[in-house]
Amino acid sequence: MKQARFLDWYLKIAIDRLSSAEEWNDKVTVLEAEKRAYENSPEAQAVREALNPWRNKDAEATKTP
Incomplete structure (x- = not known):
């Protein structure tokens, strides 16, 4: 009898959890879309170049034996 009494309560909790998961997703x-958009922006490219100005030189050095 106790199982039937609490079944609706467990069902409500399960539905609440699922709706929270959907909102989180x-x-x-x-956020991932915003991150990808920023990573492809000219501003992000400038930041990468500023943080590692030797990146292209390192790549060229490894290409030439």
Whole structure:
């Protein structure tokens, strides 16, 4: 009898958890899209170049034996 009494309570908790997971997934998807958009921007490219100005020189050095 106790199982039947608490079944609706467990069902409500499960539905709440699923809806929270969907909201979290939506937020993560938006954040990942913003991150990809920033990584492909000219500003991000300038930051990468500023942080490692020798990157292209290192690549050229490894190509030429």
